[in-house]
Amino acid sequence: MWLRMYSDFEASIKQINMVKEFYEKHPFPPNSIELNKPKDFKWYLSIEAVNNFFNRSCHVGSGRSHSLFILDAGCGTGLSTNYLAHQNRDSQIHAIDISRSSLEIAQKRIVYSGADKKANVTFENINFLDMENFNKFNFINSIGVIQHLKNPLEGFLKINFLLADNGIAHIYLYAKRGRENLNRIKQIFRLMELDSNIESINICRDFLDSLPINNPIQIEYEDRWKEFCKSDINFADLFLHPYQNEFTITSIFSLIKQSGLEFLGFRNTDFWNLGRILDKDFLAIAKKLSTIDQYRLIELLDPSISSFEFFLTKKHQN
Secondary structure, eight states, X not given: OHHHHHHHHHHHHHHHHHHHHHHHHSOSSOOOOOSSSOSXXXXXXXXXXXXXXXXXXXXXXXXXXXXXXXXXXXXXXXXXXXXXXXXXXXXEEEEEESOHHHHHHHHHHHHHHTGGGTSEEEEEEOOGGGOOOSSOEEEEEESXXXXXXXXXXXXXXXXXXXXXXXXXXXXXXXXXXXXXXXXHHHHHHHHTXXXXXXXXXXXXXXXXXXXXXXXXXXXXXXXXXXXXXXXXXHHHHHXXXXXXXXXXXXXXXXXXXXXXXXXXXXXXXXXXXXXXXXXXXXXXXXXXXXXXXHHHHHHHHXXXXXXXXXXXXXXXXX
C-alpha cells in the first residue's frame, strides 16, 4: 500500500514538473500587456454580478474593513487577475501560478493597467494543491488548474477547503467529446515525437496545412482552431501540451458530488437549454429527464462543445 502511495506521489510530482516546465517556456495566455483598464466587462469575474445572476447575497461589504477575498488559481500571465482587480474594487486578490515567467508578466500587467490601484493584489509562485490559507475566499477563479492535475478530485476538494461558506467558484474545464479531432492531432504529433519548441511548432503547422482539403481533421482545424493558433503559444498549448485532462458531464457531476460542492449553474445558460437543439415534440420527452441527463443529452447532440464553464458553491448554502 505504502509503495503504491509513494508511486502515485512520484507520478504526481513528475506531472506537475512537466506542466511547470511547459508554462515556463510558453507563458499563457499570450495576450499583450494592457496599458489601460479592460475595455469590456466580464460579468463572470465580478462577485456582485455573479451573485446577482444567481439571485444570491454576497453577505460581505465592499468597504476596506470587509474586503472580499479572491483567489485567482492558475492566473498565468494575469489576464483574469486584471479583470478581477478592476471589477472587484478594494478586494484582496491572491493570484497564484506554478510558472515564474508567467507571474513576471502578470505583475507587469497589473501595474501597467492600474489594477494595483483598484485592489490589493499579491502574487505567489505555488502549486494550487499546496495552498493553505486562514482566510477563506469569497470567490475562486480556476480556469487553468484542474485540467492539468493528475487527480482532478484533489482540485475540487481543495476548492471546497479554500472556499468561504457563501463563496462561489468559477471553473473552466476541457470537454472530452468536442475535442476528439483535436486529440487525434495531438496523438499524431506524439507519434511523430514532436515537442513544443519553435522548430516542432513550425513542422506541426506545415503538417496540418498539407492535409487534403477534404480531410475531416484539416476541415475542423481550419474552422475551429487555426485562428486561435496564430500565436505559437496558443498552438503549443492546444496541440503540444504534455498533460491535460478532459471531462464529460458525467465525470464533472461525479467530482462535484465527491467533493461536497454544489452546482450553481453554467455561465452560458442559453447554450445548455434543450430548446436550442430539439423541436417541441422531442423537447417534451427530453424534459422528463433529470437535469443532469438533460445536460448529457445536449453534450451528445452538440459535437462543438470543447469546454465547460460553470459555478460552484458550498453544499447546502442559500
